[in-house]
Amino acid sequence: MSDTMMRSATISVLVENEAGVLARVIGLFSGRGYNIDSLTVAPVERDLSKSRITVVTTGTEMVIEQIKAQLDRLVPVYKVLDLTMEGPHLARELALIKVIGTGEARQEALRLADAFRARVIDASTESFIFEVTGATDKLDAFLDLMRPLGLAEVSRTGVAAIARGVKTIG
Amino acid sequence: MDGTTTTELMKSGAEALLRALKAQGVEVIFGYPGGAVLPIYDAIFQQNEIRHILVRHEQAAVHAAEGYARSTGKVGVVLVTSGPGATNAVTGLVDALMDSIPLVCLTGQVPTHLIGNDAFQEADTTGITRQATKHNYLVKRSGDLSRVVHEAFHVARTGRPGPVLIDLPKDILINPAPYHEPSAAPHRSYRPRTAPDAQRIAEAVALLKRATRPVVYSGGGVINAGGQASELLREFVRLTGFPCTSTLMGLGAYPASDPQFLGMLGMHGTYESNLAMHGCDVMLNIGARFDDRVTGRLNAFSPNSKKIHADIDPSSINKAVMVDVPIVGDAAEILRALIAAWKADTHAQDRAALAQWWAQIEQWRAKDSLRYTQRRDKGAIIKPQYAIEQLYKATRGRETFITTEVGQHQMWAAQHFKFDQPNHWLTSGGLGTMGYGLPAAMGTQVAHPDALVIDIAGEASILMNIQEMGTLAQYRLPVKIFILNNRYMGMVRQWQELLHGSRYSESYSEALPDFVKLAESFHAVGLRAESVDDLDRVIAEMLAVDRPVIADICVDEKENVFPMIPSGAPHNEMLLGPEHSSNGLAAKSVTDEGMVLV
Numbered sequence: 001m002s003d004t005m006m007r008s009a010t011i012s013v014l015v016e017n018e019a020g021v022l023a024r025v026i027g028l029f030s031g032r033g034y035n036i037d038s039l040t041v042a043p044v045e046r047d048l049s050k051s052r053i054t055v056v057t058t059g060t061e062m063v064i065e066q067i068k069a070q071l072d073r074l075v076p077v078y079k080v081l082d083l084t085m086e087g088p089h090l091a092r093e094l095a096l097i098k099v100i101g102t103g104e105a106r107q108e109a110l111r112l113a114d115a116f117r118a119r120v121i122d123a124s125t126e127s128f129i130f131e132v133t134g135a136t137d138k139l140d141a142f143l144d145l146m147r148p149l150g151l152a153e154v155s156r157t158g159v160a161a162i163a164r165g166v167k168t169i170g
Numbered sequence: 171m172d173g174t175t176t177t178e179l180m181k182s183g184a185e186a187l188l189r190a191l192k193a194q195g196v197e198v199i200f201g202y203p204g205g206a207v208l209p210i211y212d213a214i215f216q217q218n219e220i221r222h223i224l225v226r227h228e229q230a231a232v233h234a235a236e237g238y239a240r241s242t243g244k245v246g247v248v249l250v251t252s253g254p255g256a257t258n259a260v261t262g263l264v265d266a267l268m269d270s271i272p273l274v275c276l277t278g279q280v281p282t283h284l285i286g287n288d289a290f291q292e293a294d295t296t297g298i299t300r301q302a303t304k305h306n307y308l309v310k311r312s313g314d315l316s317r318v319v320h321e322a323f324h325v326a327r328t329g330r331p332g333p334v335l336i337d338l339p340k341d342i343l344i345n346p347a348p349y350h351e352p353s354a355a356p357h358r359s360y361r362p363r364t365a366p367d368a369q370r371i372a373e374a375v376a377l378l379k380r381a382t383r384p385v386v387y388s389g390g391g392v393i394n395a396g397g398q399a400s401e402l403l404r405e406f407v408r409l410t411g412f413p414c415t416s417t418l419m420g421l422g423a424y425p426a427s428d429p430q431f432l433g434m435l436g437m438h439g440t441y442e443s444n445l446a447m448h449g450c451d452v453m454l455n456i457g458a459r460f461d462d463r464v465t466g467r468l469n470a471f472s473p474n475s476k477k478i479h480a481d482i483d484p485s486s487i488n489k490a491v492m493v494d495v496p497i498v499g500d501a502a503e504i505l506r507a508l509i510a511a512w513k514a515d516t517h518a519q520d521r522a523a524l525a526q527w528w529a530q531i532e533q534w535r536a537k538d539s540l541r542y543t544q545r546r547d548k549g550a551i552i553k554p555q556y557a558i559e560q561l562y563k564a565t566r567g568r569e570t571f572i573t574t575e576v577g578q579h580q581m582w583a584a585q586h587f588k589f590d591q592p593n594h595w596l597t598s599g600g601l602g603t604m605g606y607g608l609p610a611a612m613g614t615q616v617a618h619p620d621a622l623v624i625d626i627a628g629e630a631s632i633l634m635n636i637q638e639m640g641t642l643a644q645y646r647l648p649v650k651i652f653i654l655n656n657r658y659m660g661m662v663r664q665w666q667e668l669l670h671g672s673r674y675s676e677s678y679s680e681a682l683p684d685f686v687k688l689a690e691s692f693h694a695v696g697l698r699a700e701s702v703d704d705l706d707r708v709i710a711e712m713l714a715v716d717r718p719v720i721a722d723i724c725v726d727e728k729e730n731v732f733p734m735i736p737s738g739a740p741h742n743e744m745l746l747g748p749e750h751s752s753n754g755l756a757a758k759s760v761t762d763e764g765m766v767l768v
Contacts, residue, residue, distance in 0.1 A: 016359050019308065024300060031301050062488060069485035075305040075325055078359045 008037070009064045010083045010091055010161045013053040014169050016076035017043050024074050025053055034059060034067050038093070038136070040158040050078065052169070056091075056136075056159050081169050083161050091161035095139050096121075097130045101150030109149040116142045127152070178349050183315050184213040186347040187276070187338070190319035192219055193352060196247050198238065198616055199223070200231040204251025205291060206278025209343035223616055223645060226637035228255050230609035232262020232333075233635070236271045237613030240596045241571055243396055245326050246613065248275040253291030256298070256337075261603060263302040263333045268600025269419060270394055272331035274322050275303075281341040282310055295337045304332030309339065312347035320352040329362025330483040331394055362482065366499035366507050373495045374454070374478045375511040381452035382523035383530075384412045387435065387464075390419030390599065391457020391481060393592045395501035399423070400592040402505035403456070409512060411524055413531055415443035417458045419599040422589035432531065433540075436464040437735050438581040441539035441744060442531050444733070447472050448741040449530075456480045457501045460490040461600070462767070470740030480504045539733045540585050541749045550702045554579065554654045554725040557705060558586040558626065561652060564709045569621040570594065571614045575607040575631030578660035581731045583626040605634025608651060612638055615647040622650070622713065629655040629722075630679050639692035642718040650712050651720045653685060656727045664730045669765060689720035698722040738764020 015021045022041055029036050038056040043049075057067060064082070072080045083089040097118070099109045102125075109128060113120065118132035132142055136159060143154065163169075180186040187210060191199075198221045203211045214222050225231040228250045235246030250259050256277040266273050280289040296308045305325050307318045315338075322334040378384060386407055392399045400423040407414045407430055414424045415435040424431050433440035435447055447453065453475045458464065460479075465471040468490060477493040479486075480501065487496040497504055544556040572587055573596040574580040580597055589595045596614060598606040607625040615623040625632075632653055642649050662677040686696030695715050699708040705723065712721045732747030 019310075020296060020300065020306075023297070027301050062492070066485060066489055069483075069487070069489075073330075073362075073483065073485055075357075075360045 004060060006058055006060060007064065008056065008058050008084065009067075010089065010159060011055045011057065011068065011071070012081045012083055012161060012169055013055065013071055014044075014078040015051050015053060015074075016078070017045075017048055017051040018076055021051065021076045022053070024076070025055070025071065028070055028074070029055075029057075029067075032066075032070065034063065038158040040160055054159050054161050079169050081163070083163055086163055086167070088164040089161055090164060091135055091159050092133055093136060093139060093157050093159045094131065094133045095143070095154060095156045097132065097143065097146060097151065098127060098153040099130065099146050099150045100127045100152045102126055105149045109146060112142070112145050112149075118142065176351050180347055180349050182209060182213065183312055183338070183343040183345055183347040184209040186316050186349040187319060187343070188213050188217060188220065189349050190316040191247065194320065194323045195244070196220055199247045199249050200225055200234040200238070200613060201249030202228050202231055202251065202255060204255050204278060206252035206280060206340045207249060207255075207276075207338070207343070209340065210249060210276070210278070210338075222249070223612075223641065225609065226640050227635065228258035229262050229605065230612070230635050230638045230641070232259050232266065232273065232275065233603070233606050233609035234613030234616070235273050235275075236262065236266050236269075236606075237573060237596055237610030238617045239271050239273060240610070241593050241614040242617045243593065245272045245274055245323055248273060250275070250277055251291065252278040252280055252295065253293045255291075256293055256295040260299060260302050261601075263299055263335065265598055265601040265603045265606065266333040267302060267304065269598065270331050270390060271333065272326040273333040274319075274326050275333060275335045277335060277337050278343075279308070279337045279339040282339045283341070285339065295335070299335050302333075303335045304330075306335040306337065308337040309342050312342055312345050315342060315347045316350045317353070320350075321357065324357065325360060329360075363484075363498050364482070364500040364503055366480070366497050366504045368507070370495055370497045371504070371507045371511050374497060375508060375515050376517075377452050377476050377478060377495065378410065378454060378508075378512070379515055379517045379519055382520055383449060383451040383527045384410070384524070385446045385450040385453055386412050386414040387417075387447065387453055387455045387458055388414060388420045388423050389417040389456065389458025392420055392423040392501045393457075395457065395482075397592060399457075399500075399502035399505060402502055402509065406505050406509050406512070409509060410519070411521075412454075413446055413528070415439070415446065417461070417464055417599070418584055418597060420458060421584060421595045422592045425590040426588035427590055432535070434584050436461075437466070438585065438731050438733065440535075440585075441537050441733055441746065442534035444735065444741040444744055445534045446531055450475045452476050452478070454478045454480070455493075456504065457482075459486045462490070465490060466735045467738050467740045472741070537746070537750070539746055539750075542729075542747065543749060544702065546702060548701075548703060552699060552702050552705055552723060552725045554582050554656065554729055555586050556702070557652075557654060557699075557723050557725060558582050560705055561624070561626075561709055562587045564706070564713060565622060565624070569618070571596065571611070571618065571621055571623045573597065573607040573610040573614065573623070573625045575625070575627045575634075576602045576604045577628045577631060578656070578664065578729075578731050579626055579628045579631075579654040581661075582654070587626075604631040608632060608635050608638050608649070611649045611651075612641055612647055615649050616645070623648075624650040624652055627651055627653045628660060629653050629657065629682055629685070630659045633683075636688070639689070639694060639718065643693040647718060648716050649718050651718070652712070653720065653722050654725050655682075655685070655722050656725050656729065657682065658727060661731070667730070668734075668736070685720050685722035689718075692718075694718035694720060696720050696722070698724070700724050736764055737767035
């Protein structure tokens with residue numbers, strides 16, 4: 001691969017759930033000038049002892065290899081998995097989208113929401129809040145459609161991702 | 171906690187802390203007291219096993235601990251208070267991080283209930299030092315204290331070593347705390363790899379056996395891997411007959427007086443080592459990290475070689491230079507495996523090709539790229555290189571540790587002082603911290619009270635931690651400070667001459683103190699050499715005195731460090747000194763791209 005060709009990588013990081021661990025990961029990205037396109041984190045063990053961080057980043061192959069190696073040497077990191085390279089995986093995010101409008105635009109927003117399997121979770125006479133789940137590009141496409149129809153506010157979770165099949169990160 | 175470890179309730183966290191330090195084999199702490207750490211100082215007062223060295227500034231405590239660590243291979247320990255105590259330590263921590271020096275730094279913190287309240291002498295120490303340490307901890311529960319201390323030592327000394335900080339709130343230090351013995355269980359998430367992959371070793375040996383123009387490029391990792399790694403490096407280099415060069419950090423791992431040693435490589439490395447790197451067909455990098463001071467322009471670095479990179483830190487591999495054979499592991503284990511595989515491999519080495527390569531190297535070596543001319547007539551000004559050579563000659567046969575500050579004197583020391591043993595050369599390589607040398611010498615002298623410890627300094631750098639003269643006096647540490655005084659921040663002046671049209675902006679050392687009187691005021695001996703006639707006498711006097719000495723050696727103000735690979739240039743576009751007739755003027759060969767580099 002060319003050393004200037006950029007690619008996107010979805011990286012899962014299993015970490016000790018302790019104070020400051022997210023700051024270590026974020027500090028590593030900002031300190032070394034890596035991109036963060038999306039970042040999510042939450043505890044994943046029943047006893048809350050471990051958290052899973054999903055980072056979506058962009059860089060050359062050499063930079064992405066560096067990112068993985070740098071993450072891997074953080075003391076509270078158990079495992080670093082480049083889902084993009086590990087074979088098929090699923091990536092999803094959730095968005096809450098507030099659309100304000102009346103008349104035809106309001107009707108159109110509702111029709112499109114249906115096509116995207118977005119759920120209406122709040123409504124007033126002048127607004128909807130949609131909940132939509134899917135891959136990043138699906139959410140982007142839905143937001144593009146909502147923009148002329150009164151898109152007012154968005155809250156997105158960032159990407160959560162997992163490998164297909166029986167393979168696990170542990 | 172597994173069932174076999176013992177637990178005992180100590181009457182204070184400070185006592186549990188000291189007990190944990192003793193269990194970790196700590197003999198000495200470099201520190202400075204303050205409100206938040208008073209409980210620890212009280213506990214120190216009531217025991218005699220751990221010695222405390224009171225520095226005059228917290229930065230110096232960290233450099234002293236680095237000197238202690240680098241000269242002994244043990245973990246250095248620092249103790250400072252909260253707020254300014256911790257922030258003053260940050261430069262030292264980054265220095266240790268860049269040079270992979272194992273330290274544990276204990277910082278005081280305001281009591282847990284005041285954290286975040288902007289209390290007196292509060293700073294977000296773990297936040298500030300997160301990128302300045304290998305790892306850091308804030309102890310918020312007494313039950314965690316001794317476990318954290320044991321873990322910190324483990325993290326500091328294993329894998330790629332580095333500084334680890336433990337932030338200790340005052341209430342944790344005062345309240346009773348359980349003491350746990352170190353646990354034998356491995357760390358939950360941190361498990362550095364030390365054993366190399368056998369397949370990679372086989373690939374490396376296959377390349378090395380077929381090499382016609384090989385070079386071994388050794389770095390500080392060999393020294394960090396312990397004395398045995400240096401022994402194994404020597405064995406490997408002799409076994410193969412290969413030429414060996416070293417980074418600034420690696421000096422001493424392979425003996426400088428050995429004919430197979432090409433001298434240091436990189437920006438101020440020898441002609442033969444840089445051209446060997448440029449022209450080799452197989453390069454074995456062991457424990458070095460392709461630093462920009464070594465590689466010069468990356469896309470012209472050693473263009474025709476297969477590269478083998480052995481490093482304990484996987485993130486060092488393929489960071490700057492893409493390599494053909496990566497080997498992750500401990501330098502000693504890798505060298506042992508390489509030697510065994512080399513011996514087991516039946517493929518015959520091409521000795522004729524190697525002889526031809528050596529003939530080429532000898533031609534380069536004949537250029538004598540470190541050459542300079544010292545006039546000997548009465549009153550002649552001292553050349554800095556000559557001062558170091560005379561110092562080297564005068565110290566031969568004595569156990570000598572050299573520390574340096576940062577700048578021209580550092581490069582001349584690296585070039586002209588010949589190190590034949592590891593752990594005897596201590597310099598700030600990665601961070602390039604002026605003010606490193608005196609406190610590092612102090613820490614080295616504490617660890618080696620009978621050895622000769624010399625800080626080769628510049629008159630500008632030495633002033634950055636000159637207050638430590640007080641520490642030398644208090645503990646009767648007979649450190650020798652050998653100042654190459656050219657009345658300039660010499661390396662800044664050199665770059666201004668070569669790159670900025672000789673506009674010497676702010677690089678003249680105006681209003682210098684009288685170093686002889688300064689030494690005397692700190693209860694030390696002050697000496698001065700103003701010309702070549704004084705030099706040997708001053709060196710002899712300095713070495714004869716069993717007290718701290720400042721030797722102010724007045725040297726040629728205009729001397730520059732050569733050879734020099736200008737920033738952004740490849741290895742084969744090296745500038746040689748004025749002794750060499752074919753010297754191209756540096757300014758011409760520095761590209762615009764090179765100008766922006768440091």
